[in-house]
Amino acid sequence: MALQPWETLKESITVYTGLSPTTFLTVVALGLAIYCVVSGMFGSSSNHHQRSRDFEEEMQPLPPPVQLGEISEEELKAYDGSDPKKPLLMAIKGQIYDVSQSRMFYGPGGPYALFAGKDASRALAKMSFEDKDLNGDLSGLGVFELEALQDWEYKFMSKYVKVGTIKTVPVTDGSTTAEPASTTEGDVAKSAEDGSSDSAAAEAKESTTGGEADKE
Numbered sequence: 001m002a003l004q005p006w007e008t009l010k011e012s013i014t015v016y017t018g019l020s021p022t023t024f025l026t027v028v029a030l031g032l033a034i035y036c037v038v039s040g041m042f043g044s045s046s047n048h049h050q051r052s053r054d055f056e057e058e059m060q061p062l063p064p065p066v067q068l069g070e071i072s073e074e075e076l077k078a079y080d081g082s083d084p085k086k087p088l089l090m091a092i093k094g095q096i097y098d099v100s101q102s103r104m105f106y107g108p109g110g111p112y113a114l115f116a117g118k119d120a121s122r123a124l125a126k127m128s129f130e131d132k133d134l135n136g137d138l139s140g141l142g143v144f145e146l147e148a149l150q151d152w153e154y155k156f157m158s159k160y161v162k163v164g165t166i167k168t169v170p171v172t173d174g175s176t177t178a179e180p181a182s183t184t185e186g187d188v189a190k191s192a193e194d195g196s197s198d199s200a201a202a203e204a205k206e207s208t209t210g211g212e213a214d215k216e
């Protein structure tokens with residue numbers, strides 16, 4: 001008598017699923033086992049709390065950008081991310097931006113860490129990671145390179161806060177090794193002839209060696 005409900009159940013399983021009761025129960029057990037394994041992978045709730053705490057620690061709000069005014073290229077190097085207490089800075093065309101929010105790009109170990117603490121204009125214009133291009137020298141750049149640089153500048157202007165400018169070294173006498181401004185102008189003029197946009201050429205002229213302004 002007590003076996004009757006079990007027999008009925010077995011019959012219903014066969015009728016409704018087309019499976020033998022043993023197969024059906026095996027499938028159910030496997031399903032449960034998979035559920036346990038998968039939910040275990042996402043951790044218990046205490047694990048979850050631990051993880052969100054770690055995440056919060058990583059997501060500490062960044063200190064607001066500090067305006068530095070004019071600093072030298074040498075001083076800028078101190079902001080290359082090696083000191084985690086200092087903001088991460090990078091310059092384009094002599095304009096310094098606080099890129100701390102993109103530590104994953106520019107911080108130590110990041111793909112663009114080599115730009116941090118530097119004016120990376122030449123490298124960005126040429127899409128180069130070479131040491132010789134990790135500077136703000138725009139001389140000899142072609143029209144497309146200047147345009148590319150302009151795009152980078154717009155991106156930085158819209159994404160990051162500008163916190164200062166790079167002090168240009170005054171040219172005191174003719175014996176210095178500073179780039180003659182005329183060379184740069186010539187290059188820019190050549191770019192303009194090639195069909196460069198006036199603004200790119202003007203930009204470049206304005207922000208290359210800076211020797212012109214300093215001479216006056």
Ligand code: HEM
Pocket residue numbers: 099102105112123124126127128129159
């Ligand atoms: C195979 C070549 C490259 C690939 C696949 C690549 C890919 C990327 C990606 C996916 C991003 C993130 C974009 C975002 O989320 O806003 C990025 C950002 C960036 N890339 Fe590249 N990149 C390449 C080459 C270069 C080169 C040659 C340069 C310059 C020399 C460069 C400079 C940058 C810079 C400066 C950023 C960060 C911009 C920011 O601060 O928002 N990349 N790149």
